[in-house]
Amino acid sequence: MEVSLCILLVLLHFNEGIHGLRFTKNPSNQTVTQGNMARLGCAFKGLSEPEIIWLKDGEKIYSTDQMYITLDAHHWETFYSVKSVQQQDAGKYWCEVEYYGRIISSEPAWITVEGVPHFVVEPEDVAAFAGEPFNLTCAASGPPEPVEVLWWLGGEQKGDFMPSPLVLFVKGVNDSIKFYCEAKNARGISVSRTGTVHIKVCPDYPQDVKVHHASDLNITLTWSPGFTGHSQLSTCTIQVSKGPGKKVKLPDVDVVVPPFQHVFEGLSSYSNYSVRIRCDNEVGSSPFSPWVGFHTPEAAPSAAPKNFTFELSEQQLTLSWAALEQEELRGRLLAYKVQWNQGGESQDPLLFKDNVARLSGAGRFFNATFQVAACTMAGCGPWSQPVLVMPVSGMAWLQTLRGKETQFGSAFAASGTDVPVSFTAARSFNRQFPEPPESTLDSLGINSDLKAKLQDVLISERLLTLGRMLGKGEFGSVREAFLKSENNSGQKVAVKVLKTDINSSSDIEQCLKEAAYMKDFHHPNVIELIGVSLHRRAQQRIPIPMVILPFMKHGDLHTFLLMSRLGDEPFTLSQQILIQFMLDIARGMEYLSSKKIIHRDLAARNCMLNENMSVCVADFGLSKKIYSGDYYRQGSVSKLPVKWIALESLADNVYTTQSDVWAFGVTMWEIMTRGQTPYPGVENSEIYEYLIKGERLKQPPDCPADIYEIMHSCWSPVPKCRPSFQRLIDQLELLWAKLNPAPVKEPLLYVNLEEEDGEQASGLVTETGTHNSEELSWGVPWQCAGIEEDEKDWLMVSSGAALAIGGDYRYIINPHGSGIDDENRHSDDGLSEDIRDEEEDVNINV
Template sequence: MNLSVWVLLFLARSRGGICGSGVAFTKHPTNQTVSQGNAARLGCAVQGLTEPDIMWMKDGEKLYSTDQMFITLGEQHWETYHSVKSVQQQDAGQYWCEVEFHDLTFSSERAWITVEGVPHFLQEPQDVSTLPNVSFNLTCAAVGPPEPVEVLWWLGGVQEGGPRPSPSVLHVQGVNSSVKFYCEAKNTRGISVSRTGSVHIKVLPAAPVRLQVRMLDNNVTLSWKPGFSGYAEVSTCVVQLSRRAVQRWDLPQQEVQVPPHLQVLSGLRSHSNYSARVSCINEVGASPFSSWLHFITPESAPSSAPRNLSFQLSEQHLALDWAGLQEEQLRGRLLAYKVQWTLGGEAQEPLLFKENRAQLSGGGRFFNASFQVSACTAVGCGPWSAPLLVLPPVEVRDQRSHMWVGLLLGLLVATVVGLLLAAAARRRNKETQFGSAFKPPGPESSVSFTAARTFSRTSAELQESTLDSLGINEDLKNKLQDVLISERLLTLGHMLGKGEFGSVREAFLKKEDSSVLKVAVKVLKSDITSSCDIEQCLKEAAYMKDFHHPNVIQLIGVSLQRRPGWRLPVPMVVLPFMEHGDLHTFLLLSRLGDAPFSLSLQTLLCFMLDIARGMDYLSSRSIIHRDLAARNCMLNENMVVCVADFGLSKKIYSGDYYRQGSVSKLPVKWIALESLADNVYTTQSDVWAFGVTMWEVLTRGQTPYPGVENSEVYEFLIRGERLKRPSDCREDIYEVMHSCWSPVPKCRPSFQHLVSQLEALCLSLSPAHPLKEPLLYVNLEGGEGGGEDGARGPEMGGGGAPSWSVPWQRQPETEEKDWLMVGSEVALAIGGDYRYIIGRCGAPEEEPMDPLQVRDDDDVINV
């Protein structure tokens, strides 16, 4: 025999139960026919193994039993049984035993268990949807044993014919109303009844419901939920659209294949009233239309420039007129007409007008000026009209032409005389940067100084601005009247921070007792200032006017700065000067500054507790901050955190915002889930932002959701993801933080509860010490060191409060004595447009760079 024959013989013996190893089955299971509900028992014995693991198999699958027992019949001889106490149809099948030995599997002979009982169904009749009086078939199949099995049909409670062999198909000629049906399967053991099915008559579908419109940028998407289908598949829907202007304008209807049940509506006019309704169609016909859904499309910038720009000029006035835009050209709600003009090739300050006409005083100053006009909506301004050149009337030009000839001749004579005098002077003297030094004959030189520029300190100053000159509402004016500070009492210093809409400057305020107070001043940029900008800025000041809490920044006053040539004054909000700046920069510098320093967990908890107390105060006064973040919290000289920037922060700081439209911004990574979805802000959404601020504090200023783009934040949160626990953050602190991010706003803790939790955490860290632990920093403000290297702890001022300083805010060892404080009349004389401080070299101080040059510009998305 060859090798393959030996292998086949070996496998045959092993499958048969005998092999050279001595393993053999001495008992095999036998075929059994059992009535349903009775017991069945199969036996199996194997010889040749010390402790065999005999497994029972059914139809190729292992049977797992917790009560299987092995009986010893002799040395290396074992028997086991498989028992079923109450046999059911699912127990019918093929059974055998298997045992493994040296990676070989040995099997017993196979046996069948056949279950006799009432028939069981292989196919039960299913529901039917049909048109009236259209024939259809019903199918029913059942088996034994015992066989044969007969089927009897019942339709509408009436027996249909006699018994039929299984499987059975019932042909129904048609019905005109819904009926119930079922089948019975019968053998010698009994009867089984199938499920009850229904015959549904197909009808028209019901009207769609829950119509919704979603507007994103210029895309309008209409969606709906299908109504009752009418027992027939709905494959098409019809969308009807009409525009409401002076009269209703029906647009061509659109046919949509469904699902999905939505349609992108294209070609719609901006800022227009539309109505939409939907009907869906099945094979019977079309459903009734849904109710009309009324909506207004988003605004856009105007599509056309105003036409027919004309002027009328007199010595006293210049009147401009132009044609207003039609509704379809305007594409939004008109905010103003913007007029820009140039004179002598230089652009002048643009002007805004509510009507399509403008009356400008001082007509003579507009000679040879060029004007253009554009219409503006909330989204932006449209195209500019063609330039219009303002020229005097013909008779005026003729009169003035003679005057110009005389002026030109006089100018020519003066130029010639000046050149002759200059040539003679160059022979007798030499120029200096300050004037002319004449050198007479003799051993010594006498110097005569001629000033390069002069001005009169007695010249008339600009008239000081009042709240009446701003055009704001009376209520706001009355609220701010008692906090108005004269511009003469303020002297602006170097810039502390700068953003897209304004800046924050250090300043000095002269008080009534002639003492000087160091303050911080928020100033709007002049080139974007309008009545709306001013009113928005002053509304924040009105909010802050009534705040009195150690953890909420308090308003000192409001000042109005008048500038030469500007129509409106620039508002300035005067606030306390915060020694250590904003909390975000402070945290960053503790990690990444030139001289990093450590902040203990107790100190960080105190920062969070200060913010929670401030927000608890604001929420108790029904104030919603909407922009709570570490960048909008300030740190004073006593290391106390104050909540700041109640609305004005959206105009000053430019990082970490999501731009909506063209002006508003949202701090995406600090905004609550419901605010991102529905643009709704509550105290609970401020609690969410507080949780993110806690994360900022514990990570020492890291950007939230690292690696997640602003456009991905909503999808990230809706999946249930949240900010991860920072390293070295205790679990109990993270639980407080995480509770602020509940998807259900009502489940978030209140600020009052957060204050209690944080106070308990602070006490648990160091119950025997005060909450504000002293920090050791280098303090050079006093010019004296506490030791040889000048390092010392906090000093106590006259009032007993500690005086703090940090390494990156070191002051010069000697106080500057030669600052020139420039008054408004001097600024006018030297051509400046700003009150400022001259440095020691006579030049304005440069704007300071960010110490880390770290900005979160990547978190800004323009849409």
């Protein structure tokens, strides 16, 4: 009872408070000339500090110009001002105060804006048949009213000013013509946008006719409309023909558009087709597009070989069968696969190129059953009916057996049943010890998107001959190899081979993602993918992926730079050559950034030198494609090259093209120092604190100030203040042009990093000359226009701004790319600190 009484008293007090809250002043209606000031006011009584909100046409107004004036302790007045009234400021305004969920509103008021007329209905482009009449409409309003409208057509005035709205009747035109209208009132004259009358004509032929997702049975065809003739396209007609030479024309297909695509079904496998398209609008049809050819991929054969017979003599068993027709084969015949069963046990299958097989030792095949299937690159077709070999009175009997169950399952597949066997031609067709079929991408366990991207660059392992090792890394090695083409020509290549002890599908997928990125790269300064191959491993379910790349005669740039000053036979690299190296890298990186690729591991060690001494950006193991936005956030524990990573990437694990620019500046420093390790004397764990204080890499000896200024601009703490790669190209090209070319082009020496027996060359000479760690850092602050106030703090040099990232994990790579163990790290072999500390990484936990 006491609780209920308390609640009642609170409610009475609340209602009493509500009744005491009110607006004592409401905004008043105002008519304002365009460009002048308008001011509205409200006053509210009953609260000590009310929050009075202004609304326009039901939407809250967020303004910094709102003022409050206290009239007494519980009485407040507020104003809302518009300094220069425009047409969009016209509307209904009022005030609101919220009190315990209840809204208290003032009376509304209207701001009416007087000025030159504004258009309510403005002229729009018109499409019409030649000579056909049509109407044009224009409407404008004030205030002040009245408003009158005048039409202009083809540069001529049509009639006089008439009250708005005004419709112009046009009897018809034969050519394209422009039109607009004028509107006037007491304040002045307004001119509308200019419209165009287009004459409807037949469309032009479709563009970009492309074939996607070709399978053995269907394709997806897409195209873009050409010039539509100023009339909406309604249908498109597709013509398809099959076969080379005298082609067989298939029935036309009419497609309602949009969308501009169509799926063709019922096509034949491993066949040539051509397609062309025309489209129709209400005027007529376009010409046909040029023919576009495509080839459907192979499929496993649809039928089993027929007439399977045998002949048995004392010396051998001869099996023969009829060859398949091309329509049944559905691809290029790789081999015939013969499987046999004896005593209920399946034997190793045999492979034969021809449709006859001769097996020695006929006696061992008594009471054996045989089946044969044809195989293409896509797999093997159904098995033939089984044949039982039995010697009777010197004659061979042909007998068909029913399927027999064994401990391994059904010994024979039913006739016409597809056998899910993927098969690639073996290196040779040894009848006694046949080689196993090659692996396909299906056996790797990678995702379907990655598999689809790599399918058309898969190269048979039998075409590769591996040679000497060029280098080793954490996940595998790089080997020299010879790649033979189908016409028996060949080329020298480099092959990246994943370690044999890696069995995880995720590791294999990560390796192949790099190849998928490279598949679409076509630039002289970006290494291109030749293909992907799969190495079959004995007793292993998952094959080893091999990424096939062009052979780079002069190896990686970092090793080349080191050898120019530390090798057995040091050589001079002119400043012009060094700038050319930088230009090549910048051009490659600009291409990658245009492809929305963030490299994330740009360094001299990941740039390769070809036989023409051009630099190619390589090693895309850490690269990421940006599908939306302009940055990528690292989300897991990764081993990353700390001394090349941008400040914001160390702090937040955010990577952008601008963080690649930072790494490019470090790479420039590597080039100018001929391969020295960045930040000599600074540990990995100290890098972040070193950079946050404003410290940067020192100017190398013999490095001109203008080159150092460019690399220093890459290390601005504000990413947007760093130059773009295109800007870097422009700056480096100017520097390169200033250098006078030598009268005689001195040939560059190729430094052979191996002796004849393949051992690493020794006797490298240590070079001193690095800057003292106490030398002053760059004293000129970074300049950047258009940055936010809170970003300017990054441009100030300050100390103690953040803690260094903990941990110090290293790995050492020798100039040949193979790992150096701890025992050899401290040997007195004369290696400079540059080689022993060539790379340092830190594990970053996110």
